[in-house]
Amino acid sequence: xxxxxxxxxxxxxxxxxxxxxxxxxxxxxxxxxxxxxxxxxxxxxxxxxxxxxxxxxxxxxxxxxxxxxxxxxxxxxxxxxxxxxxxxxxxxxxxxxxxxxxxxxxxxxxxxxxxxxxxxxxxxxxxxxxxxxxxxxxxxxxxxxxxxxxxxxxxxxxxxxxxxxxxxxxxxxxxxxxxxxxxxxxxxxxxxxxxxxxxxxxxxxxxxxxxxxxxxxxxxxxxxxxxxxxxxxxxxxxxxxxxxxxxxxxxxxxxxxxxxxxxxxxxxxxxxxxxxxxxxxxxxxxxxx
Amino acid sequence: xxxxxxxxxxxxxxxxxxxxxxxxxxxxxxxxxxxxxxxxxxxxxxxxxxxxxxxxxxxxxxxxxxxxxxxxxxxxxxxxxxxxxxxxxxxxxxxxxxxxxxxxxxxxxxxxxxxxxxxxxxxxxxxxxxxxxxxxxxxxxxxxxxxxxxxxxxxxxxxxxxxxxxxxxxxxxxxxxxxxxxxxxxxxxxxxxxxxxxxxxxxxxxxxxxxxxxxxxxxxxxxxxxxxxxxxxxxxxxxxxxxxxxxxxxxxxxxxxxxxxxxxxxxxxxxxxxxxxxxxxxxxxxxxxxxxxxxxxxxxxxxxxxxxxxxxxxxxxxxxxxxxxxxxxxxxxxxxxxxxxxxxxxxxxxxxxxxxxxxxxxxxxxxxxxxxxxxxxxxxxxxxxxxxxxxxxxxxxxxxx
Ligand SMILES: Nc1ncnc2c1ncn2[C@@H]1O[C@H](COP(=O)(O)OP(=O)(O)O)[C@@H](O)[C@H]1O
Ligand SMILES: [Mg+2]
Numbered sequence: 001x002x003x004x005x006x007x008x009x010x011x012x013x014x015x016x017x018x019x020x021x022x023x024x025x026x027x028x029x030x031x032x033x034x035x036x037x038x039x040x041x042x043x044x045x046x047x048x049x050x051x052x053x054x055x056x057x058x059x060x061x062x063x064x065x066x067x068x069x070x071x072x073x074x075x076x077x078x079x080x081x082x083x084x085x086x087x088x089x090x091x092x093x094x095x096x097x098x099x100x101x102x103x104x105x106x107x108x109x110x111x112x113x114x115x116x117x118x119x120x121x122x123x124x125x126x127x128x129x130x131x132x133x134x135x136x137x138x139x140x141x142x143x144x145x146x147x148x149x150x151x152x153x154x155x156x157x158x159x160x161x162x163x164x165x166x167x168x169x170x171x172x173x174x175x176x177x178x179x180x181x182x183x184x185x186x187x188x189x190x191x192x193x194x195x196x197x198x199x200x201x202x203x204x205x206x207x208x209x210x211x212x213x214x215x216x217x218x219x220x221x222x223x224x225x226x227x228x229x230x231x232x233x234x235x236x237x238x239x240x241x242x243x244x245x246x247x248x249x250x251x252x253x254x255x256x257x258x259x260x261x262x263x264x265x266x267x268x269x270x271x272x273x274x275x276x277x278x279x280x281x282x283x284x285x286x287x288x289x
Numbered sequence: 290x291x292x293x294x295x296x297x298x299x300x301x302x303x304x305x306x307x308x309x310x311x312x313x314x315x316x317x318x319x320x321x322x323x324x325x326x327x328x329x330x331x332x333x334x335x336x337x338x339x340x341x342x343x344x345x346x347x348x349x350x351x352x353x354x355x356x357x358x359x360x361x362x363x364x365x366x367x368x369x370x371x372x373x374x375x376x377x378x379x380x381x382x383x384x385x386x387x388x389x390x391x392x393x394x395x396x397x398x399x400x401x402x403x404x405x406x407x408x409x410x411x412x413x414x415x416x417x418x419x420x421x422x423x424x425x426x427x428x429x430x431x432x433x434x435x436x437x438x439x440x441x442x443x444x445x446x447x448x449x450x451x452x453x454x455x456x457x458x459x460x461x462x463x464x465x466x467x468x469x470x471x472x473x474x475x476x477x478x479x480x481x482x483x484x485x486x487x488x489x490x491x492x493x494x495x496x497x498x499x500x501x502x503x504x505x506x507x508x509x510x511x512x513x514x515x516x517x518x519x520x521x522x523x524x525x526x527x528x529x530x531x532x533x534x535x536x537x538x539x540x541x542x543x544x545x546x547x548x549x550x551x552x553x554x555x556x557x558x559x560x561x562x563x564x565x566x567x568x569x570x571x572x573x574x575x576x577x578x579x580x581x582x583x584x585x586x587x588x589x590x591x592x593x594x595x596x597x598x599x600x601x602x603x604x605x606x607x608x609x610x611x612x613x614x615x616x617x618x619x620x621x622x623x624x625x626x627x628x629x630x631x632x633x634x635x636x637x638x639x640x641x642x643x644x645x646x647x648x649x650x651x652x653x654x655x656x657x658x659x660x661x662x663x664x665x666x667x668x669x670x671x672x673x674x675x676x677x678x679x680x681x682x683x684x685x686x687x688x689x690x
Pocket of ligand 2: 356
C-alpha cells in the first residue's frame with residue numbers, strides 16, 4: 001500500500017532549494033555589481049551625513065522655531081504649537097542628536113521611495129503588464145517580515161546607515177507606488193476623454209491632468225511611506241542606523257525601561273509632526289490645484 | 290462640399306466583432322447578438338454627411354448609440370468598420386500624430402457632464418486646447434478670454450469650476466471648445482444635465498452664437514424638442530442604426546416608420562398646444578376700404594409678400610398678394626375687389642398644433658387663426674409652429690424619452 005505513494009512522498013520530501021536560489025542571486029549581485037554598490041553606499045552615506053551635520057550645525061532653538069514656523073505655514077497654529085513643545089521636549093530629554101539622525105534617515109529613505117515609487121506607480125497605472133508584475137511584488141514586499149530585508153542589505157552594502165536606508169526604502173516604498181497608481185486610475189474617465197479630445201499627447205495628459213488630479217492621493221501615499229519608514233527605525237538600528245532606534249535598541253539590551261520609553265516618545269513625537277504636516281500638504285493640494 | 294462624411298460606420302464592443310458582423314448581415318437583432326456572442330452593437334451601418342455651417346442633430350433613446358457615434362468622429366472610440374471623412378480626409382486611417390492635429394485644429398468637443406478640469410481656473414480650462422498646442426501664455430489667455438466673453442463669462446476667469454453653477458460650467462465647456470477656433474463642434478448631450486430653464490437659455494444662446502460663427506455642429510440629444518429647435522437636420526437613431534434623417538418638418542410630418550411616429554406622438558401627446566399658442570399677432574392688417582397702393586406700401590414697410598384683409602368688425606375677408614397688388618396698382622385700380630383672395634387657409638384658435646402641420650406644410654400662405662365669430666385673431670407662419678413646439682419645453686419641462 002505505502003509503496004504506491006512512495007514516489008510521491010519521495011518527490012515531496014525533496015526540498016526545493018528556494019533559499020539557495022535567493023542566496024545565489026544575492027551573491028551574484030554582490031560579486032558583479034560591487035563597484036556600483038560601493039558607490040551607492042558612499043553616495044547615500046554622504047547625503048545622510050551631510051544632512052545630519054547641517055541639522056546639528058544650526059543652533060537647536062533656531063531649528064525648533066524654524067520647524068514650528070514651517071508647521072504653522074503648512075498646517076496651522078495647533079500643529080505649530082505641538083511642534084514647538086514636542087521638539088523642545090526632545091531637546092530637553094537629550095534626544096536631539098538622535099532625533100536629527102532619525103529624521104535624516106527617514107527623509108532620505110522617503111525621498112528615494114518617492115523617486116522610484118512615483119514612476120513605478122505611473123507605470124503601473126498605465127501599463128497592464130507592469131501592473132500584473134508589480135502588484136504581487138508589492139504584496140510580497142509588504143508581507144515579508146521586515147527583518148528579512150536586513151540580511152541582503154548587509155551583504156550588499158555592509159553594516160551601517162546605508163543598508164538601514166536600503167531596508168527602510170524597500171519596506172516603505174509600496175504605499176507610494178500603490179497610491180500613485182490609484183490616484184491616476186481614479187481620474188474620471190470623462191476628464192481623460194476631454195484631455196484626449198482636445199489633442200493632448202500622453203505626456204501632456206499625464207502632467208496636465210492625471211498627476212495634478214492624483215496629487216492628494218499621492219500625498220497620502222507619501223504620508224504612509226513616511227510612517228512606515230518611522231516604524232522601521234528600531235529594526236534599522238539593528239544594522240547600524242543609530243538615531244532614536246539605536247537608543248531604543250540599547251535600552252532593550254540593557255532592560256532600561258525609562259530610557260526606552262523616552263526614546264520611544266521621541267519617535268512618536270517625530271511621527272505625529274511628520275504625519276500632520278504631510279497630511280495637510282495633501283489637503284492643500286486638493287484645495288489649490 | 291460636405292464637412293463631415295460618415296460611410297458605413299460600425300462599432301462593435303467586444304473581442305470578436307467579426308461574429309457580430311456576421312449575425313448583423315443575417316439580420317439578427319442587437320439583443321439576439323448580445324446573448325449569442327456577448328458582443329454589444331454600438332453603431333450599425335451608419336452613413337450620412339453634414340454640410341459646412343449645418344447644425345446636425347443626432348437623436349435617440351438612451352443606449353441607441355449616440356455617444357458612440359460622436360466619439361467615432363474624433364476616434365475617442367475606434368470604429369470597427371467604415372470611414373469618417375473630415376474635409377475629405379479619412380480620419381480612420383490616420384496615424385496618431387495626424388489624428389492629434391485634427392483634434393487640435395478642427396474638432397472642439399462639449400461633454401454632457403461638462404468634464405471641466407477641477408484643478409484649473411475657468412481661464413485655464415478655456416485655454417487648455419491652446420496650451421497643449423504650445424501657444425505662448427499671452428496669446429492663449431487672450432484667445433481664451435475672448436471665448437469666455439463670447440459665452441458671457443467675462444469676470445469669472447479666476448474662479449474654480451466648482452464655484453460655478455451648472456449652466457455656467459457648461460459655458461466654460463463651450464468656451465474651451467471654441468477657444469482654439471475649430472470648424473466643427475461635437476456636442477454630446479451638452480445641455481441634458483441642465484435645468485429646463487437654463488437649458489432653454491443655452492439653446493437660444495447656441496443658436497445666437499451659431500448665427501455669428503457658422504460652425505459645423507454635431508449635436509447629440511435624447512430630447513425631441515431640443516432637436517426640433519436646434520437642428521437644421523435631425524438623424525433619429527435606434528439600436529445603433531439611423532432610422533430617419535430629415536429636416537424637423539419632415540420628421541414631424543412624415544415619420545419614416547412606427548418608431549419615429551411614436552417618438553413624435555409622444556411629444557405631442559404630452560402637450561396640448563393649440564393654434565393660439567403658436568400664432569403671431571396679425572399685424573399689419575388691411576381694411577376692406579383700402580386700395581392696392583396702401584396694400585403695397587404696408588407690405589413693403591413690413592417686408593411681407595402677402596397681407597390679410599378684415600372688415601370693421603375684424604372679420605376675415607381675404608388675403609392680398611404683393612405681385613397682384615402691384616399689377617392692380619399699375620392698372621390704376623382703386624379697390625381690392627379684383628385681387629382679394631378669399632380662399633385663405635384658416636384654422637380655429639383651438640386646433641391642436643399637430644393638426645396644423647399638414648395644412649401648413651401644403652400652404653404657401655400663412656394660416657389665419659379665427660375665433661368662433663370668424664374674427665381674425667392671429668396668423669401662423671411655418672417657423673412659429675416649430676418654435677412653439679420647442680418653446681413649450683421651457684414652460685412645461687421636457688418630454689422625457
Ligand atoms: N465600452 C463599452 N463596452 C460595451 N458596450 C458599450 C460600451 N459603450 C457603449 N456600449 C453599448 O453600446 C450601446 C450604445 O451606447 P451609447 O453610445 O452610450 O448610447 P447613448 O449615448 O445613445 O445613450 C449601448 O447598448 C451600450 O451598452
Ligand atoms: Mg450618451
